Structure formats: C-alpha cells, structure tokens
Amino acid sequence: MDYDTIILLATSLGLGLLVGLQREYSGHPIAGIRTFSLITLFGTILGLIAQASENYWIIGAGVLAVAAIMLMGNFLKSKTGNVDIGQTTEVAGLLMFGLGAYLVEGSLAVGVIIGGITAVLLHLKGTLDDFVKGLEKKDIKAIMQFAAISLVILPVLPDREYGPYEVLNPQEIWLMVVLIVGLGLGGYFLYKMLGKDAGTITNGILGGLISSTATTVTYSNRSKDVPSISRLAAFILITASTVALIRIIVEVAIVSPDNLGRIAPPLLTVLGLMIVLCVAMYFLSRRNGDDNEEVEEMPEPDNPAQLKTALIFGALYALVLIGVAAAKDYFGQGGLLIVSIISGFTDVDAITLSLANTLNRGGIEVDNAWKYMLIASFSNLAFKGGMAAVIGSRKLAKYVLPAFAITIVFGLLVIWWWPTGG
Structure with missing residues (x-):
C-alpha cells in the first residue's frame, strides 16, 4: 500500500474541507464544503496523472475545466437572481485546484500553510473590509x-x-x-x-x-x-x-x-x-x-x-x-x-x-x-x-x-x- 499517496490525498481532502467549510458557513451559493473538497481532490488526481504520464498540460486543461464550471454555475444562478457578483469564491476554487495539484510534487507543509491562510482570509472578509474602510x-x-x-x-x-x-x-x-x-x-x-x-x-x-x-x-x-x-x-x-x-x-x-x-x-x-x-x-x-x-x-x-x-x-x-x-x-x-x-x-x-x-x-x-x-x-x-x-x-x-x-x-x-x- 502506498502510504505516501494516501497521506497526500488525505491532506488534499482536509484542506478542501477546511476552505469549503468556511464557504458553506458564509452561505455562498456557488460552492460549498463538498464542491471545494472535490475541486482540491480533482487537482491532486490530475497532478498524479500528470506526474505518471509526464504530461503536465493535463493540469492546464483541469484549470480550464474548473473555470468553465464556475462560469456555468454563475450563469445558472444569475437566471434565478441568486448570484454574488464578487469573484472571491471563484478565485478560491481555482486556488484550491492549483493547491491540490501542487501537493503532488511540492511540500505538504507549504500546502497546509497556503490552505490555512486561504481559509483565514476568506473568514476575515468582514474584518478586513472594515479595516480597509477605516483607513x-x-x-x-x-x-x-x-x-x-x-x-x-x-x-x-x-x-x-x-x-x-x-x-x-x-x-x-x-x-x-x-x-x-x-x-x-x-x-x-x-x-x-x-x-x-x-x-x-x-x-x-x-x-x-x-x-x-x-x-x-x-x-x-x-x-x-x-x-x-x-x-x-x-x-x-x-x-x-x-x-x-x-x-x-x-x-x-x-x-x-x-x-x-x-x-x-x-x-x-x-x-x-x-x-x-x-x-x-x-x-x-x-x-x-x-x-x-x-x-x-x-x-x-x-x-x-x-x-x-x-x-x-x-x-x-x-x-x-x-x-x-x-x-x-x-x-x-x-x-x-x-x-x-x-x-x-x-x-x-x-x-x-x-x-x-x-x-x-x-x-x-x-x-x-x-x-x-x-x-x-x-x-x-x-x-x-x-x-x-x-x-x-x-x-x-x-x-x-x-x-x-x-x-x-x-x-x-x-x-x-x-x-x-x-
């Protein structure tokens, strides 16, 4: 059994759950805890495939696929009038996909730090907005x-x-x-x-x-x-x-x-x-x-x-x-x-x-x-x-x-x- 791969996938899932939990809690209609977990795992899986096949263009195709899904989600939500015009969740989704792919050949410690920082930044939206307004x-x-x-x-x-x-x-x-x-x-x-x-x-x-x-x-x-x-x-x-x-x-x-x-x-x-x-x-x-x-x-x-x-x-x-x-x-x-x-x-x-x-x-x-x-x-x-x-x-x-x-x-x-x- 390849324990390194299991640890890699567990880390990817954990970071996706963490960021997805914050988005779910904030009530964003585009993506929540399940979506972010899947996006991060999707990035890791494509990273593993790219590593095995030595064809890293597949990661670029994955980025386009995630971006297309986000755009489609926004388009469908706009039809119901239930859409957030901000781009924070969309960018976070792309970041978590990239982070999932990075974990394959990068440092797990760096990946955990980036995932943690992402979750904290998303959670501190109100605090940061108030801080900027007070400047x-x-x-x-x-x-x-x-x-x-x-x-x-x-x-x-x-x-x-x-x-x-x-x-x-x-x-x-x-x-x-x-x-x-x-x-x-x-x-x-x-x-x-x-x-x-x-x-x-x-x-x-x-x-x-x-x-x-x-x-x-x-x-x-x-x-x-x-x-x-x-x-x-x-x-x-x-x-x-x-x-x-x-x-x-x-x-x-x-x-x-x-x-x-x-x-x-x-x-x-x-x-x-x-x-x-x-x-x-x-x-x-x-x-x-x-x-x-x-x-x-x-x-x-x-x-x-x-x-x-x-x-x-x-x-x-x-x-x-x-x-x-x-x-x-x-x-x-x-x-x-x-x-x-x-x-x-x-x-x-x-x-x-x-x-x-x-x-x-x-x-x-x-x-x-x-x-x-x-x-x-x-x-x-x-x-x-x-x-x-x-x-x-x-x-x-x-x-x-x-x-x-x-x-x-x-x-x-x-x-x-x-x-x-x-």
Whole structure:
C-alpha cells in the first residue's frame, strides 16, 4: 500500500474541507464544503496523472475545466437572481485546484500553510473590509511608502562592503531599516485597529511597539498637568520599556536566530523582573483608585514609514556600525561598552542590530553581545527615567525612578553573575 499517496490525498481532502467549510458557513451559493473538497481532490488526481504520464498540460486543461464550471454555475444562478457578483469564491476554487495539484510534487507543509491562510482570509472578509474602510489617506500613504522602502529601494542596493573597516553594506543597512520600519508600522496599524481608547494596558504595549521614548515624553507631560494619573502614567512608562526589551529579543531572533538560544535567557530573566514591576504598579494604581479617564487616550503616532525617518535610522545605524568596529579595533571588545552606553541613550534598536550583525560576522563573542545589548537598554532606561523626572510630576518620578533603578541594578547583577561559555 502506498502510504505516501494516501497521506497526500488525505491532506488534499482536509484542506478542501477546511476552505469549503468556511464557504458553506458564509452561505455562498456557488460552492460549498463538498464542491471545494472535490475541486482540491480533482487537482491532486490530475497532478498524479500528470506526474505518471509526464504530461503536465493535463493540469492546464483541469484549470480550464474548473473555470468553465464556475462560469456555468454563475450563469445558472444569475437566471434565478441568486448570484454574488464578487469573484472571491471563484478565485478560491481555482486556488484550491492549483493547491491540490501542487501537493503532488511540492511540500505538504507549504500546502497546509497556503490552505490555512486561504481559509483565514476568506473568514476575515468582514474584518478586513472594515479595516480597509477605516483607513485614511495617510494610512494608504504609509503602506505605499513601506512598499517603496522594502520592495523598490532594497533590491537595487549593492550587496557589498564599503567605508571604514568595510562594515557598511548598503543592502544590509537598508534591510535593518526595513525591519525597524516594519515593526513600527505594525504598531501603528495595531493602534489604528484598537483605536485611541484602547485602555491603559494596551497604551503601554502600543507605546513600546511604536516608541517607548515618545511614550515617556507624552505621559510625563500628562502627569504634570494631571498629577492624579501619575501612578497609571508610571505603569504605562514601565510597560512601554518592558515591551522595548521584548523588541530587542525579537530583533535578535530575526537577525541572528542561531545565537538566540544564548542571548535570550539572560534577557528573559530581566524581562521577568520588569513584568513583575508592571503588575505591581498596575495593582498599586488600581488599589489607590487613580483617575483613569485622563490617561486612556493614546496619542496618534506619526507615520513610521516616512522616507525621512528611514534615512535617519539608516544613518544612525551606519554610524553605530562604524563606532562598534572602531571601538573594537582601538580598545578591544571592552570599548564596545562606551558605544553601547552612548547609542543606547537615543536608540536601542540600532546598537542591538549592529551587535547582532557583528556577532554573525564573528566580530564579537556571543556572551559579550547580550551584555552590551542589556547595557544599551539600561542606558535608555536611565535616559527615560531622567526625562520622566524632569518633565513629569514628582509623583511620577517617585514611582518610575525606583522601578528603573531596580531593573538596572538587577540587570547588572545578571551581567555579573550569569554563567558564560554556553
């Protein structure tokens, strides 16, 4: 018995049932659970026949046959006035036929992913429609600008090293720009989906996704104007900084996944403490009945996909790359301490990505890389704590400064005591 073929047919049937279930549930008159199952199996059977006969034109004939059946179905339904003028189900039918044929010689894992994505996209029709209707002109502009940054500019940049220490690779630098702009754009559209009044916890999370520094400035100013929200503002600031540390872990996972197993544990240890501080600050504010009305509204962030923003980050990242290379050349790996502290004041992303790429090139030890990443994040915490103390109310400083100080001291102890050598 050919178990591989049985698994292939079972996978084809399962994906057809999944997509067909969604179409049946949506009440589409053209095709439902049985039709989609048969279409997907039809594609797989023709794929097997084509493979055995080495005549792949038969798959093209199958596409024409499915398209003709869909057209005939629409024509007959139009006679009764019961027809959906949209083309979603028809395109989905052709896709599932193609997917069934692909499974014969392609990857089952890829086929399952495509089938799952198809079912989810069909099911999210209403949600996606509402999302698109809620977009403004500037939101479409943000999407198009990100497309230009990632799909137009990135492919044409040279993939070779230039400049001092030959560490400036235009394509690599711009790839880091795409990563950071993409993360910011994700936070921006999450804000658009959740709205301005998403709640205190969500404000802190969004603040960390978009910009923890901007969030610190915003809510420090607000606490100065309305001192009664100082505890809640402190919670938002601490939460935003906690999410900023999660960003570091995500960036390492994307840029240097092979080293994530060594870098993540100490960072997660510090993250655990910060989460505890967030929870404690939240319950402290709730227990004291702080005024929540004035803090709920999250200010709308700027478009993170602006070309000017991308160029600024690209230039900053390039400077950090040169700084890391120069510090290592003149002072050894210990010189990276100063670079991490200075760059951490303004932007933790740039030094994190620079260290991750330096690690990939073998220019730094993995145990030193995560230490300098943490030091940069502590430098950023100190900078934001100073802003909160200067800009915000005394009550805000009373809660933010001890929380940040505890985090920094604990983090330095982690750096000091964490076992090295993997």
